[in-house]
Amino acid sequence: MIITEIFLIAMTLIFTIPYLIWRIGKTEYYAPLVVVQIITGILLGPGVLGTVFPNYYGFVFTPSVIQLLNGIAWWAVMLFVWIAGIELDLRKAWQHRRESIVTAGLALGTPLVFGSIAATGLLMFDGWIGQNAMSWQFIMGVGMACAVTALPILILFMEKLEILRLPIGQRILRYASLDDVVIWGILALILMDWERVGRQVGFLLGYTVIGYIFRKLMVRLPERDRWYVGLIWLAGCGFGADYSGLHFMVGAFLAGAIMDGDWFDQKQMDFLRFHVLLVMMPVFFLSTGLRTNWALGGATVSMAAGVLLAASISGKLLGTHIAGRILNWEPGEGSLIGWLLQTKALIMIIFVNVLLDNGIITSETFTALLLMAIASTMMTIPIVSPKLARMDSIIFRSK
Template identity: 75%
Template sequence: MHAITTTELFLIAMLIIFSVPYLIWRFFKTDYYAPLVVVQIIAGILLGPGVLGAAYPAYYEFVFTPAVIQSLNAIAWWAVMLFVMIAGIELDLKKAWEHRRESSITAGLALGTPLIFGCVAALGMLIFPGWIAQGAEEWQFVLGVGMACAVTALPILILFMEKMEILRQPIGQRILRYASLDDIAIWGVLAIILLDWTRVGRQAGFLLVFIIATLVFRKLMVRLQERDRWYVSLIWLAACGLAADWAGLHYMVGAFLAGAVMDSEWFDQEKMDLLRHHVLLVIMPVFFLSTGLRTNWGVGGVMVFGAAAVLLVASVTGKLAGVHMAGKILKWEKGEASIIGWLLQTKALIMIIFANILLDKKVITNETFTALLLMAVASTMLTVPIVSPKLKKLRALITRSS
């Protein structure tokens, strides 16, 4: 009898990754409420150890062996690094500096208000047993859950804005500025939560070396032909991701910083669009599915769903309240804050990664992780159905630059 090889198991996993979510998305026509990326995340969760793996452990142990999962993770890491780097390149930092008052006010309130709301919800959760991991400090739990409520999923946000044809419009670039500034802050807060002073020292060293390396890198890139810039940018991406992860800032922060210090004018825009589409088509599905496969969650009864609902309310209302306050300060037009707030409350992947780290570091329990996971999926599924009708009514807002 033929003994199945790791290669064959890997290809079986790839077959599942690309076929199951696509067939569900296409057959049930879920695009409006659950775009393909959301279906891929949910499918990963359902196919993972927490659901189908628990119901049919033999299936899970047969297909998703440690060697297969390790291979999928490697592809997933590179996929998301490429995607986040492209997001960084597409961010116009010159515009961010030109609109620094507007960007800092909006990003600050969009992060700070849901953080406060989430911390209040976390304090309520502490009243009941089973939410905080044994040995964790209460302030770590409260700040961790609060920040999970404040997270914006930058990669998913880009997909949604592209779907709604506003990514390249002024309002899309504004939203990218807000989300990007908040994403940088998220990993800094995570370092505080984990309270690793060795890591903080490494972070300071990384930032110092990164600034010096960036100056050299930018001088090099302007002297290269475009075909060389594409290849050198990949070397730069790998180096920044490695250095950031070594420093404890997470490889995705390094990937974003790698792209953020590059100018979009260095590359042909049509080729950049093609690269993003090809990354989404070819390798990002592995990231979406492997994220779900790496989750480890146990439903602890009705309380988990109740907690998820409370966290969802805290997350959405906090984000909307913060952005509306920014809109009043900056005198935005009617309806503008609502559109921006609903887009920025998108959670999905970044929050799942964030919650996974809290779970691995024993800050939260499996029940808390489950509640955060349900909240992330729900917030993401709300975005397109709510924002699309608003955009149709307020098309003039799309071209507003500030």
């Protein structure tokens, strides 16, 4: 068979299998379609399909097909991160800065510490730290992966729970938005290449100067032209960041973060996010699944995932509990917010893909972190739903 036919077989699998699992299995309550797509990506990877049906796996996922899929996946995830950057709104966080900084700082910092302790434990064994990593980069990278909140998935979950536009939903968006900025800043720090530091500083200086000109240009353009110019800006920032050694995902986030959400019609932005998730991101999930590795053994990788999950959940809940004590929240409020901020999925998966690309972690560590992200995300709605039913007074309080 020619490569186009094999490529289309792969695309058929990518879209068919997760849809059937989601629709026939009625998984929406605990595993929305996006989570099922991530799990399916793992199942179609070398650790499952490649082990059970090695000949079929080798026939469909040839190096040429994987290369084609990776190209689509790179652009898809760049678009997704760019949209997340555009929708980042720090003005409301500034209006409630004490509450937002205390909560966001503790909700990020505590699981970061717990995850870093878990990462230090992994360093005692072979097979977890990447070939290009120094110990501090590995510890900081794994620790931050345990602390990440996936803002786009959090929005989807809060829409499902019907709290996104309520005061509690807006509060949680403020906390997650602040954490998003720190996450990408820490990633840029981890990726700093002292042999190319001049190039990286040059990129950041150029980004600042050209970004100022870009903003002046965008406010003068009609909205239709802003979409085109914004995509050109995205590709340019991605190239500049990757060429300097900061990775194209950092560039994609910076490209969106400098843009204002009110430059665009919100409905059109929502449609774009929805269609990127629908049409392109499943390819990224499959591409991610193809990178999983069980060479250390399924039990070992699963055990590591369990340790990281415990560090992530306990750190997040302890952080929001401490924030609640400082800010005089009602009993149970810290737990509710902590579980919602525990949502990981997409952003964390993007984060650890970058770590893997740069040799900070191995594919075994990547697999353990991926399992941790899936588990923590699937736990969110079943745990949060009954809590919301008992907390009407908290839901409508603005701070």
